[in-house]
Amino acid sequence: xxxxxxxxxxxxxxxxxxxxxxxxxxxxxxxxxxxxxxxxxxxxxxxxxxxxxxxxxxxxxxxxxxxxxxxxxxxxxxxxxxxxxxxxxxxxxxxxxxxxxxxxxxxxxxxxxxxxxxxxxxxxxxxxxxxxxxxxxxxxxxxxxxxxxxxxxxxxxxxxxxxxxxxxxxxxxxxxxxxxxxxxxxxxxxxxxxxxxxxxxxxxxxxxxxxxxxxxxxxxxxxxxxxxxxxxxxxxxxxxxxxxxxxxxxxxxxxxxxxxxxxxxxxxxxxxxxxxxxxxxxxxxxxxxxxxxxxxxxxxxxxxxxxxxx
Amino acid sequence: xxxxxxxxxxxxxxxxxxxxxxxxxxxxxxxxxxxxxxxxxxxxxxxxxxxxxxxxxxxxxxxxxxxxxxxxxxxxxxxxxxxxxxxxxxxxxxxxxxxxxxxxxxxxxxxxxxxxxxxxxxxxxxxxxxxxxxxxxxxxxxxxxxxxxxxxxxxxxxxxxxxxxxxxxxxxxxxxxxxxxxxxxxxxxxxxxxxxxxxxxxxxxxxxxxxxxxxxxxxxxxxxxxxxxxxxxxxxxxxxxxxxxxxxxxxxxxxxxxxxxxxxxxxxxxxxxxxxxxxxxxxxxxxxxxxxxxxxxxxxxxxxxxxxxxxxxxxxxxxxxxxxxxxxxxxxxxxxxxxxxxxxxxxxxxxxxxxxxxxxxxxxxxxxxxxxxxxxxxxxxxxxxxxxxxxxxxxxxxxxxxxxxxxxxxxxxxxxxxxxxxxxxxxxxxxxxxxxxxxxxxxxxxxxxxxxxxxxxxxxxxxxxxxxxxxxxxxxxxxxxxxxxxxxxxxxxxxxxxxxxxxxxxxxxxxxxxxxxxxxxxxxxxxxxxxxxxxxxxxxxxxxxxxxxxxxxxxxxxxxxxxxxxxxxxxxxxxxxxxxxxxxxxxxxxxxxxxxxxxxxxxxxxxxxxxxxxxxxxxxxxxxxxxxxxxxxxxxxxxx
Numbered sequence: 001x002x003x004x005x006x007x008x009x010x011x012x013x014x015x016x017x018x019x020x021x022x023x024x025x026x027x028x029x030x031x032x033x034x035x036x037x038x039x040x041x042x043x044x045x046x047x048x049x050x051x052x053x054x055x056x057x058x059x060x061x062x063x064x065x066x067x068x069x070x071x072x073x074x075x076x077x078x079x080x081x082x083x084x085x086x087x088x089x090x091x092x093x094x095x096x097x098x099x100x101x102x103x104x105x106x107x108x109x110x111x112x113x114x115x116x117x118x119x120x121x122x123x124x125x126x127x128x129x130x131x132x133x134x135x136x137x138x139x140x141x142x143x144x145x146x147x148x149x150x151x152x153x154x155x156x157x158x159x160x161x162x163x164x165x166x167x168x169x170x171x172x173x174x175x176x177x178x179x180x181x182x183x184x185x186x187x188x189x190x191x192x193x194x195x196x197x198x199x200x201x202x203x204x205x206x207x208x209x210x211x212x213x214x215x216x217x218x219x220x221x222x223x224x225x226x227x228x229x230x231x232x233x234x235x236x237x238x239x240x241x242x243x244x245x246x247x248x249x250x251x252x253x254x255x256x257x258x259x260x261x262x263x264x265x266x267x268x269x270x271x272x273x274x275x276x277x278x279x280x281x282x283x284x285x286x287x288x289x290x291x292x293x294x295x296x297x298x299x300x301x302x303x304x305x306x307x308x309x310x
Numbered sequence: 311x312x313x314x315x316x317x318x319x320x321x322x323x324x325x326x327x328x329x330x331x332x333x334x335x336x337x338x339x340x341x342x343x344x345x346x347x348x349x350x351x352x353x354x355x356x357x358x359x360x361x362x363x364x365x366x367x368x369x370x371x372x373x374x375x376x377x378x379x380x381x382x383x384x385x386x387x388x389x390x391x392x393x394x395x396x397x398x399x400x401x402x403x404x405x406x407x408x409x410x411x412x413x414x415x416x417x418x419x420x421x422x423x424x425x426x427x428x429x430x431x432x433x434x435x436x437x438x439x440x441x442x443x444x445x446x447x448x449x450x451x452x453x454x455x456x457x458x459x460x461x462x463x464x465x466x467x468x469x470x471x472x473x474x475x476x477x478x479x480x481x482x483x484x485x486x487x488x489x490x491x492x493x494x495x496x497x498x499x500x501x502x503x504x505x506x507x508x509x510x511x512x513x514x515x516x517x518x519x520x521x522x523x524x525x526x527x528x529x530x531x532x533x534x535x536x537x538x539x540x541x542x543x544x545x546x547x548x549x550x551x552x553x554x555x556x557x558x559x560x561x562x563x564x565x566x567x568x569x570x571x572x573x574x575x576x577x578x579x580x581x582x583x584x585x586x587x588x589x590x591x592x593x594x595x596x597x598x599x600x601x602x603x604x605x606x607x608x609x610x611x612x613x614x615x616x617x618x619x620x621x622x623x624x625x626x627x628x629x630x631x632x633x634x635x636x637x638x639x640x641x642x643x644x645x646x647x648x649x650x651x652x653x654x655x656x657x658x659x660x661x662x663x664x665x666x667x668x669x670x671x672x673x674x675x676x677x678x679x680x681x682x683x684x685x686x687x688x689x690x691x692x693x694x695x696x697x698x699x700x701x702x703x704x705x706x707x708x709x710x711x712x713x714x715x716x717x718x719x720x721x722x723x724x725x726x727x728x729x730x731x732x733x734x735x736x737x738x739x740x741x742x743x744x745x746x747x748x749x750x751x752x753x754x755x756x757x758x759x760x761x762x763x764x765x766x767x768x769x770x771x772x773x774x775x776x777x778x779x780x781x782x783x784x785x786x787x788x789x790x791x792x793x794x795x796x797x798x799x800x801x802x803x804x805x806x807x808x809x810x811x812x813x814x815x816x817x818x819x820x821x822x823x824x825x826x827x828x829x830x831x832x833x834x835x836x837x838x839x840x841x842x843x844x845x846x847x848x849x850x851x852x853x854x855x856x857x858x859x860x861x862x863x864x865x866x867x868x869x870x871x872x873x874x875x876x877x878x879x880x881x882x883x884x885x886x887x888x889x890x891x892x893x894x895x896x897x898x899x900x901x902x903x904x905x906x907x908x909x910x911x912x913x914x915x916x917x918x919x920x921x922x923x924x925x926x927x928x929x930x931x932x933x934x935x936x937x938x939x940x941x942x943x944x945x946x947x948x949x950x
Contacts, residue, residue, distance in 0.1 A: 089600030
């Protein structure tokens with residue numbers, strides 16, 4: 001028997017269950033794209049049939065980090081850039097948890113970039129949502145890693161001399177096995193993509209365009225947007241690494257010119273990290289967390305290792 | 311020179327198997343009934359560079375390195391870079407011989423491999439030998455190894471020669487070889503060992519140093535008839551963690567912390583645990599937090615620079631009240647410093663690093679047994695009180711091998727997650743009417759508000775590094791702030807009370823002449839054994855002195871230290887750093903005593919030798935504290 005009956009018991013879930021009974025007043029501005037992520041995530045979790053007590057939502061710092069405050073599940077609002085290492089260890093400790101990490105573009109592609117690269121490389125079975133608004137919002141409008149070249153802000157008064165990072169291409173080369181871009185203004189696609197990401201067995205990275213109506217008016221509302229799967233101009237195979245890479249390059253370049261391309265960009269069925277680690281004999285078959293609640297487990301002792309030291 | 315102890319130093323180049331040869335030699339001596347203590351000195355380099363290991367063996371208890379040594383086995387450095395004397399780092403080829411002569415005691419024995427070391431490169435060896443009464447035995451160990459096996463087996467030839475010169479039985483050495491090798495390699499090594507011994511035995515000896523006699527077949531200070539095991543401080547830390555049910559470790563390699571990380575990584579998969587080598591130390595500490603949050607006993611660790619990267623996650627664990635155990639293996643700083651040399655300079659760093667008021671437990675064990683005990687205690691306190699607990703040690707304790715009664719490790723495991731609720735208990739526990747579990751309640755016993763674990767029904771709450779309400783929601787309400795802050799700080803008071811209530815204090819009092827003493831010596835962490843040996847000698851020299859080894863640093867053991875200081879007129883604080891950090895901490899915690907505490911400091915990369923403390927102490931009470939010939943620094947009491 002599991003010590004975690006929220007995971008063991010499967011039941012129908014209502015979308016409202018992910019909304020706290022008394023909802024904390026959101027700190028997001030009216031018209032903020034972050035509301036779109038919250039709504040899409042609630043819808044997606046309901047659709048895949050997860051209940052609030054079996055979901056762990058780990059967030060970083062910034063407006064995006066507040067997601068865990070308004071989404072009713074186990075939440076871990078961590079520190080800037082570090083949502084991924086916390087989230088992936090929780091998943092290793094208890095692989096039956098549904099683990100989602102989320103943060104902003106500064107959080108994921110800037111200060112936490114190293115963790116992004118390695119979590120993708122290891123292909124942990126989890127979802128990573130990056131709220132990409134091409135700006136540092138909560139600190140009041142500084143240039144971020146995804147801000148377009150020439151972007152002017154209080155900290156870049158003459159305009160940024162840097163090209164923005166290419167999040168999709170970076171994700172592909174790092175090793176993510178599901179890569180998509182969606183936009184807050186496209187709630188149906190966002191929900192569908194989140195459902196796919198949750199169901200995907202591996203590291204699913206979603207670059208989520210979230211308009212910042214206060215500090216990044218240039219980005220408008222990321223409308224009009226184009227779905228690369230539906231528009232006839234684009235024809236590529238999401239499982240073809242090379243074609244996917246070219247499509248990503250195109251989408252990233254066009255965003256700098258104000259054209260919004262969204263959709264699924266890459267999908268690969270390579271084994272997740274948990275599977276690989278179990279395969280090499282370095283991870284137990286049963287969730288480690290269960291063992292601490294199992295009174296019948298015979299714990300190994302250092303006394304068993306003494307023969308090496310005699 | 312006394313013959314009651316052997317201080318055997320094997321010197322050579324990094325990568326020449328000095329470490330493994332010395333370990334087997336030490337183990338052989340342990341099996342023959344002697345007490346063992348080893349000291350390692352090595353460079354930050356893969357191949358080549360002067361390295362040595364000292365094995366101290368005696369029938370009496372040994373808790374420290376000795377003063378110098380009395381037997382040198384100088385092998386060649388087969389990866390030496392600079393064979394010229396005027397090279398920037400000197401002539402590395404002869405360093406196994408030249409670098410070790412300063413510490414060799416009068417009347418000591420030198421065996422060197424003339425196959426690799428050219429005596430003419432050490433121009434004044436004969437003069438020095440004569441002056442100091444050394445007995446020099448040049449032997450072609452390399453030639454012998456080549457002839458009967460392979461060149462790398464010259465270490466074995468050196469051990470055979472050692473046995474012959476010291477009148478030592480080969481049985482335990484052969485037994486160890488048979489356990490570790492097989493086939494042709496074993497045969498050749500056994501042959502080389504035997505031949506080397508026989509060849510040397512045919513020579514005329516001029517020295518009288520012999521292997522110490524095992525008195526009455528008993529080891530002093532240890533339980534009778536118990537099998538002994540040879541362990542390092544790092545092994546003791548890792549085994550303490552294993553016995554506390556720690557089954558998750560995350561880390562990034564860094565000397566000297568790598569030892570603990572390696573031992574855990576090699577054992578955990580076998581025990582159904584998980585070891586993760588990750589991208590950096592920020593990730594390492596964060597992973598430990600994530601695993602612990604999800605209901606697993608987890609640890610991480612590093613050394614100075616890597617631990618600095620853990621500062622922010624460490625603060626998160628304090629604010630979020632996620633239990634973690636970290637270990638910090640100090641090496642000489644600042645910055646990259648001297649990566650393979652010990653120091654105790656990270657004390658203040660570990661006590662205070664991360665923003666805000668620190669809320670953690672810090673222990674500094676004084677020896678291998680304490681390292682085991684305090685690692686276990688660190689886990690118990692971390693998981694019961696939901697905070698980070700840190701085991702602070704150093705390169706010295708990390709690598710030194712000492713024999714311990716095997717029965718010491720025959721202990722019950724404790725896999726308890728501490729203050730975690732079951733689902734039945736959660737159902738009864740207070741919830742907010744928004745549906746969330748009250749994870750951070752205001753008024754609770756000892757400041758501890760029990761937690762739930764993700765996946766438990768109706769246990770959901772929010773963790774945040776922001777100040778928060780009982781459900782975990784961000785809050786800047788002043789009353790809530792003070793409530794939560796007071797509750798978190800109360801945990802430290804509860805821990806202090808729990809530790810004070812122990813039957814036996816973790817502070818080790820050493821008073822060979824009883825408690826009534828004029829003088830005291832205080833130290834913390836790994837210098838404990840050396841201070842005890844120095845105190846013993848001072849007492850034999852007629853001084854009225856006792857010692858205290860402090861191993862609990864935060865919360866500070868005010869009662870124990872105050873009682874000790876109040877009982878003496880003057881006290882010397884011994885520590886391995888340049889700014890007297892432990893003395894400063896003691897003054898801060900006790901609010902005084904600055905005018906009666908002097909300091910003896912050492913920060914040249916080598917741990918104290920007992921004689922340095924003896925001389926430092928004697929010159930501090932009879933003179934100005936100057937101890938010529940030693941690399942220690944004396945700092946007078948405040949106001950002097």
